[in-house]
Amino acid sequence: xxxxxxxxxxxxxxxxxxxPPDSETVSRTEPGLSAVITQGLTKKFGHFIAVNxxxxxxxxxxxxxxxxxxxxxxxxxxLMLVTLITPSEGSAQVASHDIVDEPGRVREAIGYVxxxxxxxEYLTGRENLLVEGHLHHLKGAALDRSIDEVLQTxxxxxxxxxxxxxxxxxxxxxxxxxxxxxxxxxxxxxxxPTLGLDPQTRSAIWEYIRRLNQQGLTIFLTTHxxxxxxxxxxxxAIMDQGEIxxxxxxxxxxxxxxxxxxxxxxxPTPPELRARFCEAVQExxxxxxxxxxxxxxxxxxxxxxxxxPEIFRISSSMGVGIDSISSKHPSLDDVFLALTGKALRxxxxxxxxxxxxxxxxxxxxx
Numbered sequence: 001x002x003x004x005x006x007x008x009x010x011x012x013x014x015x016x017x018x019x020p021p022d023s024e025t026v027s028r029t030e031p032g033l034s035a036v037i038t039q040g041l042t043k044k045f046g047h048f049i050a051v052n053x054x055x056x057x058x059x060x061x062x063x064x065x066x067x068x069x070x071x072x073x074x075x076x077x078x079l080m081l082v083t084l085i086t087p088s089e090g091s092a093q094v095a096s097h098d099i100v101d102e103p104g105r106v107r108e109a110i111g112y113v114x115x116x117x118x119x120x121e122y123l124t125g126r127e128n129l130l131v132e133g134h135l136h137h138l139k140g141a142a143l144d145r146s147i148d149e150v151l152q153t154x155x156x157x158x159x160x161x162x163x164x165x166x167x168x169x170x171x172x173x174x175x176x177x178x179x180x181x182x183x184x185x186x187x188x189x190x191x192x193p194t195l196g197l198d199p200q201t202r203s204a205i206w207e208y209i210r211r212l213n214q215q216g217l218t219i220f221l222t223t224h225x226x227x228x229x230x231x232x233x234x235x236x237a238i239m240d241q242g243e244i245x246x247x248x249x250x251x252x253x254x255x256x257x258x259x260x261x262x263x264x265x266x267x268p269t270p271p272e273l274r275a276r277f278c279e280a281v282q283e284x285x286x287x288x289x290x291x292x293x294x295x296x297x298x299x300x301x302x303x304x305x306x307x308x309p310e311i312f313r314i315s316s317s318m319g320v321g322i323d324s325i326s327s328k329h330p331s332l333d334d335v336f337l338a339l340t341g342k343a344l345r346x347x348x349x350x351x352x353x354x355x356x357x358x359x360x361x362x363x364x365x366x
Contacts, residue, residue, distance in 0.1 A: 035060045035218045040090035050076040052242040065233030066222040073242040074222040082112045111180030115192035117172050121165040136183035150178040170201030187218045226332045245339040257330040259300040266295045267321030277320045
């Protein structure tokens with residue numbers, strides 16, 4: 001298996017470059033039209049509100065991202081949109097079909113890849129895709145052609161006849177994504193597609209997602225990885241506690257803060273002197289906000305080039321040593337912090353919340 005893992009990443013990339021995917025691998029639709037529309041979409045489990053009046057308009061051709069911690073309501077929203085659970089309130093249309101009144105038509109138009117990899121390790125890669133194709137009523141030469149195309153798209157053609165038990169985690173995830181493409185959907189729902197993967201494999205999955213989108217596939221992506229949303233998504237909805245807190249492009253969301261971040265770590269200093277230094281820095285005209293914790297001072301500033309020299313001037317005049325000082329532009333984590341009062345990285349949990357939601361959905365259908 002180790003030999004298979006070591007060879008697959010480089011050879012898959014070469015295969016995708018030398019053999020570009022067939023243009024019919026995905027179903028093309030006109031950009032600018034609405035692929036997913038929700039109005040007041042809500043899901044309650046007893047007294048608990050998992051999704052609270054979510055309204056979205058996702059256009060064809062987008063990579064649209066749901067960014068938020070586990071438990072924010074992202075997976076529950078997707079489960080409603082892919083018709084696995086029904087909403088408590090509100091409405092939604094996917095590919096122009098109502099998720100409650102026309103679930104069969106919705107399922108024909110979408111592919112869904114859950115965060116739990118759903119492939120059978122006792123079958124080969126090709127056999128897994130044959131099963132997926134049969135579930136979508138595909139057969140014969142049309143199914144064989146579609147399987148060849150999606151295997152090529154995700155760089156798995158060489159290992160199609162290998163047992164999945166011998167696949168690495170990244171190969172299994174790519175096969176899982178291929179399963180969501182066999183019937184050539186208009187919209188692909190990806191729920192935490194790189195959860196638990198190593199950085200190199202995550203980067204490879206990102207590249208496949210970009211290529212699928214370039215072919216015309218609309219992608220609805222949930223993630224709690226900031227870099228993933230920033231790298232892939234044209235627009236991002238930041239979700240927390242079942243509600244949409246903001247929706248815009250990653251760049252516009254970061255730009256909305258309008259201020260750079262300056263972090264100062266002070267040399268051990270008597271508390272009274274440290275307090276006077278912090279007060280003097282906070283009074284600088286370009287300092288908009290400040291947060292102090294022990295020897296660390298974090299500032300939001302409007303003109304970092306002018307503020308940093310002033311900070312050193314104050315430290316020199318007061319005899320306060322600075323161990324380090326750094327500045328950076330706002331990140332999506334800073335946006336999340338500003339909107340919710342907590343850092344997204346502090347809110348990452350395990351997959352228990354998502355599994356609980358899936359279990360609830362299974363009980364709801366019985």
